[in-house]
Amino acid sequence: xPTYAYACTQCGHRFDAVQSFSDAALTQCPECGGALxxxxxxxxxxxxGSGFYRTDSRASGSSSGGATSSVPTSSKSExxxxxxxxxx
Numbered sequence: 001x002p003t004y005a006y007a008c009t010q011c012g013h014r015f016d017a018v019q020s021f022s023d024a025a026l027t028q029c030p031e032c033g034g035a036l037x038x039x040x041x042x043x044x045x046x047x048x049g050s051g052f053y054r055t056d057s058r059a060s061g062s063s064s065g066g067a068t069s070s071v072p073t074s075s076k077s078e079x080x081x082x083x084x085x086x087x088x
Contacts, residue, residue: 005041010034 002021007014008029017026026036 005039006036007039008032008034009037014039 001018003016003018004025005014005016006026008031011029011032011034013029013031015030019026025038028034029036
């Protein structure tokens with residue numbers, strides 16, 4: 001079940017509440033009875049490993065916005081050998 005952070009708009013009391021997705025949001029401060037406001041913060045998710053960062057799929061030293069190819073180009077073109085063709 002998720003944990004939600006709340007803060008009172010009158011007294012400033014802050015607390016966390018464990019609630020189901022289907023539960024209604026809390027509206028009354030347990031300290032003073034004032035109105036509550038749900039607080040939104042950063043999400044505690046981290047992505048580790050290759051493929052999650054902008055620099056993972058780019059060639060080193062590339063500062064352009066375009067896509068770069070990491071496949072090396074060859075100056076020689078390879079032609080298929082004549083022995084692979086079949087004649088009937």
